[in-house]
Amino acid sequence: MNTRATNDNAAPIALPADWNALDLRTLFDKLARVDAEALVTRALDEDLSSVGDLTSNACIAADTQGRATIHSRGDGVIAGLRVAEIVAQRAQLSITTHLDDGARVSRGTRIATIEGSLRALLAHERTMLNFLTLLSGNATLAAQFVDAVRGTKAQITDTRKTVPGLRTLQKYTTRCAGATLHRIGLFDAVLLKDNHLAAFSSGTLVERVRLAALRARSGNHVAFVQCEVDSLEQLDALLTLERGVLDMILLDNMNVELLTEAVKRRDARAAHVLLEASGGVRLDTVRRIAECGVDRISVGAITHSAPALDLGLDLDPEHGHEPNSHNDSQRASS
Known part of the structure; x- marks a missing residue:
């Protein structure tokens, strides 16, 4: 176990x-x-x-x-x-x-x-x-974000931006508000960011993500494998991965036009991959982000700024x- x-x-x-x-x-x-x-x-x-x-x-x-x-x-x-x-x-x-x-x-x-x-x-x-x-x-702030996207497909998720020592309690509160838990910590899921991918000595983006996913899943419980992108070109590359390698793609600091286009490309090429919007999400912007068609929106503020x-x-x-x-x-x- x-x-x-x-x-x-x-x-x-x-x-x-x-x-x-x-x-x-x-x-x-x-x-x-x-x-x-x-x-x-x-x-x-x-x-x-x-x-x-x-x-x-x-x-x-x-x-x-x-x-x-x-x-x-x-x-x-x-x-x-x-x-x-x-x-x-x-x-x-x-x-x-x-x-x-x-x-x-x-x-x-x-x-x-x-x-x-x-x-x-x-x-x-x-x-x-x-x-x-x-x-x-x-919980109150998380519920405000959940209410703001009600009626869309988007789920509000928390992040690891929690008060040190209070991680599990603060994540519990986000569920009390109707939000969705992201990974609990570094131990239960994979989120590949640019610094992780840069550590590989060679290989394309697709090759690096495929290898990292394979290594992570070898002998470990992995809730999901996710990779961060900040451009549509990176997104296009990851959408070519075979099913079962990548579960989610994090769209970092993209405006609503890019988010809308990202959803369109995902729907056409790899509908099974979830898209998560992240970066600078506020109560006055979260509804518009949700209406772009993303599956998840991660919000650090619900635990670090409530x-x-x-x-x-x-x-x-x-x-x-x-x-x-x-x-x-x-x-x-x-």
């Missing part, structure tokens, strides 16, 4: 035939849970160290119980509830989620209720909100606090 090692202490994760075929819960468990557990450990260590929450411990009796609600302060798509559950479990808190990852929310939507030790609740709220606001922000979704955590005043006496959000300076 082909596997991906996550870290020195974690069991390897089996690679499925297609990550995109999994439902969200299964995807999280197979792709992101091991990383999420490790990230929660690190996040809590950097916040609490070996001492704990000095402020809460100084103000709140150890046996005081509390209840709080997480709600949305804006429109967006929720992602990260599975991580919030891990944080709650570490804190021995009870968490009830009122919706699931991938749900669309608006201002005031209740997302989850948390109960247990008030000290533990306050000590873990920032870690919980940090994960939820970041990942929900990724603003956080504003979420709040409010304590229930029935547990000894005045209404809104504690109010936390991504904008807070805690």
Whole structure:
């Protein structure tokens, strides 16, 4: 079985035939849970160290119980509830989620209720909100791109332009938004770029791609083989490859006229090869790109430039606090 090692202490994760075929819960468990557990450990260590929450411990009796609600302060798509559950479990808190990852929310939507030790609740709220606001922000921006191309054949895909250490979680969020996962990393698919092809000592573009595909597939799980081109001449050459060598061609930084022509040539010569548009894709341009007839559009911004979704955590005043006496959000300076 082909596997991906996550870290020195974690069991390897089996690679499925297609990550995109999994439902969200299964995807999280197979792709992101091991990383999420490790990230929660690190996040809590950097916040609490070996001492704990000095402020809460100084103000709140150890046996005081509390209840709080997480709600949305804006429109967006929720992602990260599975991580919030891990944080709650570490804190021995009870968490009830009122919706699931991938749900669309608006201002005031209740997302989850948390109960247990008030000290533990306050000590873990920032870690919980940090994960939820970041990942929900990724999902929200991804959903905007998905919505923008709705009705076309194009799928929005993510990239490897992720926050270091958050790769699997951020890719999980793109699926929560309805986007398609590209390769998870360098280990599960082949994407040939100009620097790779230049490493060959000789041979035409077609010969180099054919040889690279053959070597990669020899004894490895390879989800797909893809090659980047930046001209129609390169595209024409690759479309002569026999079926089974090349699965996709990435059209790098082509304008809509070139993209339209590329689709026309692909359709006439090698309809089985998928075309992916990439490079500088924005919300105000993605619809026009999709209408050119490409199959996929990769967007780095959905993981590297998404603003956080504003979420709040409010304590229930029935547990000894005045209404809104504690109010936390991504904008807070805690």
